[in-house]
Amino acid sequence: DLCVSVFTPFGPQCLVSGILSYWNFDESAMLADDDLLATVSDLTATDQFGTIINQANTLGYSSETDDYTRSPDGDISEVHAVSLTYFTKDGDSDEGNYTTWGLSWELDFIDLLEDTEIDGVTIYYLAARSNTDNLSDSIGGDFALIFIAIGLIVIYTCIFLGRFDKKFVKPKISLAICGICIVLIAVYSAQGIASYIGIFTVPPNNVLPFLLLGIGVDDMFILVNEIGRTKRSLTPRQRMSLGMSSAAPSITMTSFTGVFAFLSGSLTSLPAIQSFCIYAAFAVLFDFLFQITIFAAFLSLDLRREMSGRMDILCCIKTKKKKEKLELSKPKKSMGQKFIANYFAPFILKPTVKVIIIILFIALIAVCAIGASNIDQDFDVKDLGSSDGYVFEYLTADEEWFSHKPEGFNIYFKDIDYASKEIQVKLLQIPIDMVNLELVIECTSWYNAFYDWVQEHPVFNSSVDSDGFLPENQFYDAFNEFFSPSLFRPTFSNDIIIENGLIQTSRFSGLFKPLTSAVIQIRAMKESREVVDNIEIDGFAFSFGFIFYEQFAVIPKEAIQNILTALAVVFLVTVVFLIHPGTAIFTTFIIILVDVNLVGIMYYWDLSIDSVTVTNLVMAIGFAVDYSAHIAHDFMVQSGSRDERAAKALEDMGISVISGGFSTLLGIIAMSFSTSGIFVPFFKMIFATIILGLLHGLILLPVLLSLIGPESFQEEGGINTEPEKKTKKTSTSTSEVESSTDSESSSYETSESP
Numbered sequence: 001d002l003c004v005s006v007f008t009p010f011g012p013q014c015l016v017s018g019i020l021s022y023w024n025f026d027e028s029a030m031l032a033d034d035d036l037l038a039t040v041s042d043l044t045a046t047d048q049f050g051t052i053i054n055q056a057n058t059l060g061y062s063s064e065t066d067d068y069t070r071s072p073d074g075d076i077s078e079v080h081a082v083s084l085t086y087f088t089k090d091g092d093s094d095e096g097n098y099t100t101w102g103l104s105w106e107l108d109f110i111d112l113l114e115d116t117e118i119d120g121v122t123i124y125y126l127a128a129r130s131n132t133d134n135l136s137d138s139i140g141g142d143f144a145l146i147f148i149a150i151g152l153i154v155i156y157t158c159i160f161l162g163r164f165d166k167k168f169v170k171p172k173i174s175l176a177i178c179g180i181c182i183v184l185i186a187v188y189s190a191q192g193i194a195s196y197i198g199i200f201t202v203p204p205n206n207v208l209p210f211l212l213l214g215i216g217v218d219d220m221f222i223l224v225n226e227i228g229r230t231k232r233s234l235t236p237r238q239r240m241s242l243g244m245s246s247a248a249p250s251i252t253m254t255s256f257t258g259v260f261a262f263l264s265g266s267l268t269s270l271p272a273i274q275s276f277c278i279y280a281a282f283a284v285l286f287d288f289l290f291q292i293t294i295f296a297a298f299l300s301l302d303l304r305r306e307m308s309g310r311m312d313i314l315c316c317i318k319t320k321k322k323k324e325k326l327e328l329s330k331p332k333k334s335m336g337q338k339f340i341a342n343y344f345a346p347f348i349l350k351p352t353v354k355v356i357i358i359i360l361f362i363a364l365i366a367v368c369a370i371g372a373s374n375i376d377q378d379f380d381v382k383d384l385g386s387s388d389g390y391v392f393e394y395l396t397a398d399e400e401w402f403s404h405k406p407e408g409f410n411i412y413f414k415d416i417d418y419a420s421k422e423i424q425v426k427l428l429q430i431p432i433d434m435v436n437l438e439l440v441i442e443c444t445s446w447y448n449a450f451y452d453w454v455q456e457h458p459v460f461n462s463s464v465d466s467d468g469f470l471p472e473n474q475f476y477d478a479f480n481e482f483f484s485p486s487l488f489r490p491t492f493s494n495d496i497i498i499e500n501g502l503i504q505t506s507r508f509s510g511l512f513k514p515l516t517s518a519v520i521q522i523r524a525m526k527e528s529r530e531v532v533d534n535i536e537i538d539g540f541a542f543s544f545g546f547i548f549y550e551q552f553a554v555i556p557k558e559a560i561q562n563i564l565t566a567l568a569v570v571f572l573v574t575v576v577f578l579i580h581p582g583t584a585i586f587t588t589f590i591i592i593l594v595d596v597n598l599v600g601i602m603y604y605w606d607l608s609i610d611s612v613t614v615t616n617l618v619m620a621i622g623f624a625v626d627y628s629a630h631i632a633h634d635f636m637v638q639s640g641s642r643d644e645r646a647a648k649a650l651e652d653m654g655i656s657v658i659s660g661g662f663s664t665l666l667g668i669i670a671m672s673f674s675t676s677g678i679f680v681p682f683f684k685m686i687f688a689t690i691i692l693g694l695l696h697g698l699i700l701l702p703v704l705l706s707l708i709g710p711e712s713f714q715e716e717g718g719i720n721t722e723p724e725k726k727t728k729k730t731s732t733s734t735s736e737v738e739s740s741t742d743s744e745s746s747s748y749e750t751s752e753s754p
Helices: 019-023 027-032 034-043 098-114 128-143 145-159 173-196 203-228 238-263 271-307 336-346 351-374 390-402 419-435 446-456 470-481 518-535 548-578 581-604 609-639 641-675 679-708
Strands: 005-008 011-012 015-018 077-078 084-086 322-327 405-412 440-444 497-500 502-514 539-542 735-740
Touching: 005 539, 011 548, 015 019, 015 128, 019 027, 019 034, 019 271, 027 609, 034 518, 077 735, 128 390, 128 609, 145 173, 145 203, 145 446, 145 470, 173 203, 173 518, 203 238, 203 271, 203 609, 203 679, 271 609, 322 405, 336 351, 336 679, 351 679, 405 419, 405 518, 419 440, 419 446, 419 502, 419 518, 502 518, 518 548, 548 581, 548 609, 581 609, 581 679, 609 641, 609 679, 641 679
Parallel strands: none
Antiparallel strands: 005 011, 015 084, 322 735, 405 502, 405 539, 440 502, 497 502
16 A cells, blocks of 8 residues: 555556566566576666666666676676665555555564575665654764763863862852753753744754853853952952953853854754754853853852852851951962963063964964865765664665666646647657756656657547647547556656646656766756746756755855854944954954864865854854953953053953863763764864864964054043942951851862863
8 A cells, every 4th residue: 555556457566666677576587587697787678667677776886987897798797786666655645644654664664674684695775764763863862972061061160160178168069060950951941932933943953952061151160250350358249249240241242142143144044054043042042141140149149158168069067167367359360370371471472472373373274275165065965864873874885886876856747738739849848958958868758758659649640730739629638548548658657647637737757967066966956947947837847856956056155144144243242242343353353264264174174065064154153252252352451551451361361261162172072972964063163163262262362462452441441340449448458257168268269270
């Protein structure tokens, strides 16, 4: 019931093609054949339906050769691979849902072949459902990587945010777990709201937890770091107020830049990229909202807990307090800040070093620009799923042994008057125009066969006009006789749908030459469509491969449009938050360099332009903002010379930026062990984005700002970023207060990256 039936004089038969067609699926005939190779070498051999067997689709040879291995007389002497194809019905009908039945049958088919072993023969198999199953299984199988990433980030966050002490007051394990949970809640909140408004999910959306873990933890670091820069003599409320007022503008700017960058990416016409960008925009937005509300609240409670001497996690247990002297001046610098202030910043800001840095970055952009100019546009279905499953094995074998096979296509017609001469002229012309295309091998038309039959018919040939066309009132009389069961025309039995004696829909079939690159595939799609369009008939050319070729045709334009739109949005948002257009230009320039270099690295890392990598390019813009905007913002609020301001910006924000990059790296490092074609390109591109972002944000940007950076807000008489001083004066530099620890500093002082 499931097989596609072909009507024959012996009744309906299932449509099956392949090597056994040479013997009409008759085992005794095959066993009686004394020269099997001579049989398969016959280019005129027909199958059980009288159709000439397509040798290229049936017999395989190595992709490293141009033809089969042949004997001196020209016959095939070696065949390394053969194929069999079973055709099943799909969709709904009066008999039931063939799609549901077919999916169930395909599962049994896959299970059967998985357990089948033949000595000396390797069996590769594939079903219609296989690619979808493979993609889902590969992503689902890698779901455990999310928990590995979460575990790594929890450990790192605990080490970074807290300090382990004997009384277990400062580790901040509970705060770290709270922050990670907030990030995951943001991801699922985004999925919920996007699904509620009707946005469908796509496989790339599964990388959002990895993406947001890095962004969310970065925001956590900045919040904790800024609170650590406040004086411990202040109350928790005062410290939270000062810390939030310092951290919130930077976090708000980078978050909104990411949100609007993703929203601009959703303007694409590619549904997969559109879905991912909308989900990502909601995820970043929810993460921002939860960070400045829920996490800030937990942070305030954790600050109170620590200052009251309560243990981490076991907060009901209170340790003994001890009087200690606390500095009312700024908290002491961490080791990381000391390294940046005393060694790193002074080194890169030396005049000679600045020149060397600029030359090195010019060389980097030149090398990457060469790579970007040579990058290919391609897409391989086998790269979507796991690289260690039966689907990958089948597609690899098919590529190895059947790369020479032609690609089929169809031309569909609907709602046309087949009996009119105008339509008949067009139907006759389409196959002629198709075979005139360089990339088309053949075009088979039921109408051409019908037209030739009419010319030879003893009755109807007398009724044709000078061009060989029947009058409208005789068309269906001839047509019904032509397709009568007695004449047995299985070749076209599935090409025509007839209702109430009239043709409702029909199709022609054709073959393309092997389409070996995206450029050739796009050309074949466009040229075949143009033939139908130029004929001006209600029809269209279609092949399953066109689903992917459509993507190839629009991706270059879409990629440029999405990236430029995202960059424009980044510039506008940074102008609003940084206030100074010069600083926004610097930030946007750095992001452009990161993206251009990223495209170049894609070439050297064997990645091509497709919907997955274009999504990652848009995402890279959001990531790159974090590595430059924080430095640029801090540069604008400092006073002094450009060199001094650049050094101070590095000292203040450098550790937070490095920590954010490192946490993002931890979030994606587990994906390097994935076998999924979705996760692997994501890992490669985000890894490259992190490295490029840190290099440009921490080295090139400070150098450029020190040379031609805009004036400070304070020097321009703009914004005063110093917290308002208390009117109460103190006559000493120290004060006696109660402390919950024996150490001289709190873990809420400026944190240090391990």
